[in-house]
Amino acid sequence: MKDETIKMLDLVALLKDLPSENLLRGQIGTVVERYNDTNFEVEFSDNSGKTIAMLTLNTNDIMLLHNEPIHL
Numbered sequence: 001m002k003d004e005t006i007k008m009l010d011l012v013a014l015l016k017d018l019p020s021e022n023l024l025r026g027q028i029g030t031v032v033e034r035y036n037d038t039n040f041e042v043e044f045s046d047n048s049g050k051t052i053a054m055l056t057l058n059t060n061d062i063m064l065l066h067n068e069p070i071h072l
Helices: none
Strands: 011-014 028-034 040-043 051-058 061-062
Touching: 011 040
Parallel strands: none
Antiparallel strands: 011 028, 011 061, 028 040, 040 051
């Protein structure tokens, strides 16, 4: 069984457009704070590391990204 628990410093992808924040679906962010099992502070940065937005998002807004094989 794979672990879908989102933790500090995990990479996540945005699941919806947020035009007011200049963010599009699929934008990758880093979890910088975990408030509880469903709410997280996520930082979105450009390629030079400059912060584009820092938002409180919930598990309906983001998905956990995996960069290594997951054994089911």
